[in-house]
Structure formats: structure tokens, C-alpha cells
Amino acid sequence: xxxxxxxxxxxxxxxxxxxxxxxxxxxxxxxxxxxxxxxxxxxxxxxxxxxxxxxxxxxxxxxxxxxxxxxxxxxxxxxxxxxxxxxxxxxxxxxxxxxxxxxxxxxxxxxxxxxxxxxxxxxxxxxxxxxxxxxxxxxxxxxxxxxxxxxxxxxxxxxxxxxxxxxxxxxxxxxxxxxxxxxxxxxxxxxxxxxxxxxxxxxxxxxxxxxxxxxxxxxxxxxxxxxxxxxxxxxxxxxxxxxxxxxxxxxxxxxxxxxxxxxxxxxxxxxxxxxxxxxxxxxxxxxxxxxxxxxxxxxxxxxxxxxxxxxxxxxxxxxxxxxxxxxxxxxxxxxxxxxxxxxxxxxxxxxxxxxxxxxxxxxxxxxxxxxxxxxxxxxxxxxxxxxxxxxxxxxxxxxxxxxxxxxxxxxxxxxxxxxxxxxxxxxxxxxxxxxxxxxxxxxxxxxxxx
Numbered sequence: 120x121x122x123x124x125x126x127x128x129x130x131x132x133x134x135x136x137x138x139x140x141x142x143x144x145x146x147x148x149x150x151x152x153x154x155x156x157x158x159x160x161x162x163x164x165x166x167x168x169x170x171x172x173x174x175x176x177x178x179x180x181x182x183x184x185x186x187x188x189x190x191x192x193x194x195x196x197x198x199x200x201x202x203x204x205x206x207x208x209x210x211x212x213x214x215x216x217x218x219x220x221x222x223x224x225x226x227x228x229x230x231x232x233x234x235x236x237x238x239x240x241x242x243x244x245x246x247x248x249x250x251x252x253x254x255x256x257x258x259x260x261x262x263x264x265x266x267x268x269x270x271x272x273x274x275x276x277x278x279x280x281x282x283x284x285x286x287x288x289x290x291x292x293x294x295x296x297x298x299x300x301x302x303x304x305x306x307x308x309x310x311x312x313x314x315x316x317x318x319x320x321x322x323x324x325x326x327x328x329x330x331x332x333x334x335x336x337x338x339x340x341x342x343x344x345x346x347x348x349x350x351x352x353x354x355x356x357x358x359x360x361x362x363x364x365x366x367x368x369x370x371x372x373x374x375x376x377x378x379x380x381x382x383x384x385x386x387x388x389x390x391x392x393x394x395x396x397x398x399x400x401x402x403x404x405x406x407x408x409x410x411x412x413x414x415x416x417x418x419x420x421x422x423x424x425x426x427x428x429x430x431x432x433x434x435x436x437x438x439x440x441x442x443x444x445x446x447x448x449x450x451x452x453x454x455x456x457x458x459x460x461x462x463x464x465x466x467x468x469x470x471x472x473x474x475x476x477x478x479x480x481x482x483x484x485x486x487x488x489x490x491x492x493x494x495x496x497x498x499x500x501x502x503x504x505x506x507x508x509x510x511x512x513x514x515x516x517x518x519x520x521x522x523x524x525x526x527x528x529x530x531x532x533x534x535x536x537x538x539x540x541x542x543x544x545x546x547x548x549x550x551x552x553x554x555x556x557x558x559x560x561x562x563x564x565x566x567x568x569x
Contacts, residue, residue: 130411133157133229136553141234141242142249144179151546151556152177154232157225158368158403158558161210162255172258174205174213177403177558178232181249192231192244198224210261214348214367215493218407221348221367225408257311257402257559260346260370261494263304267484268342268374268394268498270298273474275503275511282519294424297475297483299497302374303395307496310371310559314397316537316567319380329383333567336378336520337535341447341511341543343469344372345477345497346404353490359432362481363407365491369441369477371401371543371560372498378514378534400496401543401560409555413547414438415470429486430479439476443469444546445502447511451530452538461542462526465516467509472502537566 132138133155139146140154152158161172162182175182186206194202201220204212214221231241270276273293280288292298308314316337320329348367351357357365374394381393417439419425445468450461475483480497503511510516513534516524523531535541542561548554 131226133225133408134412134552136551138229138553139234140178140232141246142179142181142232144181145232147179148554150179151558152179152403153553153555154178154229155553156405156409156555157228157232158405158409159210159213160260160403161208161258162250162402163258164250165254165256168256172208174208174210175250175255176228177252178249180252182252182255183228183232183245184248184250187248188231188245191248192241194227195223198227211494214261214346215350217349218364221406222408225406257309259307259309259400260402260404263307263494263496264492266302266304266307266398266496266498267299268302268390268500269475269480270500271473271475271480272500272502272511274472274505275501275515278503278510278515279512282514294474295427297430297480299480299484299500300389302390302398302498304496306395307398307400308562309400309402310561312399313563313565314375314399315565317377317380317392317396318567318569319377319392320383321379322383334377334380335534336514337564338376338378338513339447339535339541340374340376340501341445341465341467341503342372342374342501343443343445343499343545344370344400345480345499346370347481347491347495347497348493350492350495351485351490354488355485356429356488357481357485357491359430359478359482360434362478365481366407366477368404368406368408369410369443369557370404371545371557372496373399373541373543373560373562374498374501375399375562376512376514397562398498399560399562401545401558403558405555405557410441410443410547412552413442413549415440415442417476426479430475430482435476435478439478440470440473441477442547442549444548445469445511446544448542448544449526449532450540450542451526451528451532451536453530454526454528455538455540457528459528461540464524464526465508465510467502467504467511469499469502472504472511473499535564537564539564
């Protein structure tokens with residue numbers, strides 16, 4: 120008898136919307152981190168830059184220090200190896216252990232952090248292991264050895280294609296191949312770290328030769344990051360129905376882009392210095408287990424080509440997409456000085472924007488025998504929709520710089536200016552389940568060096 124494969128992470132007691140935590144801030148309706156989320160990351164105390172990064176779990180406005188928690192109470196014996204590497208701050212070793220270990224720890228953490236009537240129990244043991252997020256410096260969730268940026272947002276690909284190729288906006292391979300390029304991991308930084316406007320070769324209109332100058336068309340890209348868990352051996356492709364076993368979870372990701380540098384350098388080999396100067400990653404990995412209630416069917420519209428067999432399966436069609444609402448918020452330096460909050464300039468959704476699923480990206484990346492390693496990162500590519508105020512880049516929002524967007528205070532933007540702060544936000548909400556979020560993904564643009 121043949122059975123239909125099911126997604127890796129199923130809905131269980133940890134998703135119960137009635138579940139409350141003794142960490143009271145986790146019960147607030149607007150928190151990104153209720154007890155149903157429990158994302159992993161790394162932190163250290165503010166003002167202690169020499170300290171080693173510690174592994175933690177976000178719960179409400181707090182971080183549960185997993186090194187302290189390991190020693191504070193008794194944990195099941197089968198979790199001791201995972202707790203040992205987490206106590207050492209080694210998220211890469213933890214994610215390499217795979218989904219079954221992760222699910223076991225999630226269940227134990229959920230029980231330990233859940234509110235239970237009466238005195239005593241985990242609350243007394245773990246309360247001292249909490250660190251306010253306001254007192255924590257949040258780092259990258261793990262060491263990123265390799266980084267690949269994909270291009271799954273079909274509406275972005277089409278809109279950008281129309282700007283440069285009005286008669287042929289989408290190249291013929293797009294609907295058959297998950298397009299991607301290998302990026303630079305060394306300049307991926309956590310939320311809150313500012314970056315300098317890049318310098319590079321530009322080709323001014325009408326000029327006989329390029330010039331070296333600061334970028335004038337600095338842009339953001341609204342993306343999700345996909346964090347790899349267990350790797351695969353070189354020469355061993357990962358089958359589509361096994362692909363999610365190699366994924367820990369998702370983060371927010373902003374692949375800053377220098378559009379004028381990109382326009383001059385990208386042919387014939389694609390992005391280079393226009394992308395490698397900075398990328399911002401949110402500090403918390405929201406696991407596939409936490410995202411289980413927010414799966415959606417993956418469906419191609421009528422008339423669209425169906426994926427080749429290695430990129431198609433019943434399980435992927437049934438629940439390979441993730442319903443994640445996304446927002447982009449901009450705060451200019453003038454707004455900040457006037458005490459004005461950031462203003463939303465775009466709204467999108469992962470499931471509606473993406474032409475390929477997370478599992479398909481893993482399967483395609485490895486089909487040639489490429490080896491992935493724990494902690495590797497994929498970028499989804501820019502996640503745009505087609506409506507007004509639904510684009511995932513200023514290139515689209517301003518129609519290539521021809522139509523500035525106007526903010527509530529009267530300022531206009533075609534591309535980012537020095538002093539601008541750009542924030543991405545992500546949230547999953549569905550009737551019958553607690554909403555969960557992704558935490559901050561924000562950076563300020565500093566002037567170019569020199």
C-alpha cells in the first residue's frame with residue numbers, strides 16, 4: 120500500500136492556542152514570541168562585547184538562557200546531548216542533530232515554560248535563567264558558512280524584467296529552474312547593525328567610461344532566510360520529500376542592493392559587489408515546527424508549467440507553502456529626530472509571492488551533488504505582490520526611480536538616503552491558533568566611507 124508523505128512538522132500540543140506561559144509577557148496578544156513559537160538564537164549581555172555568544176530561546180520579552188537552564192533543572196536523558204551543545208553556544212551543532220531532536224526539545228521547553236497551577240516546578244527553577252531582550256545583544260543565530268540567494272518572487276522578477284525588457288520581462292528558464300546565485304556570507308550581519316553605503320563602479324548616462332563613486336540607488340529587498348540543519352554528503356542529492364528534514368526554520372532577511380552598481384556589473388555573471396557589501400538577518404530562527412499551523416497548499420495557476428518530477432510531490436503540493444505576512448517600514452532621519460514612528464511602505468505574503476517552495480529550493484540546490492552544511496543560509500529572493508504598496512523593493516515601488524513615494528511627513532524617496540532606517544516585519548496568523556512573529560530585522564544606512 121502506498122501512503123502519501125506528510126510534511127516534516129505536524130501540529131501537536133505545543134501549538135495549543137489555549138497554552139499560556141508563566142512568563143507573562145509571552146501571553147500578550149501582540150507579542151512575536153508566545154509559548155507557541157519558541158525560536159532559537161544567540162545572545163550576550165549588552166555592554167559585554169568580549170563575552171561568548173550564548174544560545175537562547177525567545178519567550179515574550181525575555182530570552183531563556185539555555186546554558187543556565189540546562190543546569191537549573193532536570194531534563195530528560197535523551198535531551199542531554201542537545202542541551203550540552205546548546206550550553207556551549209553551538210547552534211550549528213544543535214541544528215545538525217536534526218528535526219527529531221529539535222521536536223523533543225521544543226516539547227520539553229513548552230512544558231517547562233507553560234503555566235501550571237500551584238507553587239514550585241519549572242518556574243521556580245527557570246525564572247533566574249531569563250534575560251530581558253532589552254538587555255541582550257542579539258547576534259546571528261548561527262555561523263553561516265555558505266549563502267545562496269534565490270529569486271523565487273515571480274512578481275518581483277516580472278516587474279523588474281519589465282523595467283529592463285518590456286517585451287520579454289520573464290526569461291524562459293524562470294518557470295522551470297529555481298534561479299539563484301552564490302553570495303557572500305562574510306557581510307551578513309544581525310538586525311541592529313548599521314552599514315555603510317557602498318562605493319563601486321557606476322556608468323553615468325552618456326559617459327564614455329565608468330567612475331568609482333558611492334552608490335546613488337541604494338535599495339532594500341524584502342526576503343526570508345532559510346536556515347539549513349543537517350547537511351548532505353557531496354554527490355548525494357536530497358529528495359524533495361526529504362528536503363525539509365534538512366531545514367531548521369525561517370528568518371527575515373534583507374539583501375541590500377546597490378542598483379546602479381548592479382546595472383553596470385551584472386552581465387554576464389550576475390550580482391557581485393552590488394550585493395556583497397551588507398545583508399541583514401533577523402536574530403531568531405522560527406522553526407518549521409512552530410510554522411506547522413501556517414502551511415498552505417502549493418498550487419500552480421492554470422496554464423503554468425508543472426515542475427519536473429524531482430521538484431514535485433504530493434506532500435509538497437499539499438502543504439509546501441507557508442502563509443507568512445510581511446511588512447516593510449521606513450523611518451527617515453528627519454522622522455526619527457521629530458519623534459515620528461516608522462511608516463509602512465509595503466506589505467506582502469510569502470505564500471502568495473513565491474513561485475517555488477522551501478523544499479524545492481533544497482532539492483534543486485543539491486540535485487547536482489552540491490553539499491550543504493549546518494548553518495548554511497538561503498535567501499528567498501524579493502517577495503513582491505502586484506498591488507499598490509505591495510512591492511518588496513524601492514526599485515519597484517518607485518518604478519525604477521521615476522515615481523518617488525511620498526511619506527506622511529512630506530519627504531519623498533526613490534531610493535534610500537543616508538540616515539534612513541529600514542525594518543522588515545513578519546507575522547503568521549490563522550483562526551484557531553496563536554499568532555507568532557519573527558522579531559526585528561532592521562538597519563540604518565550610514566554614509567559611504569571616505
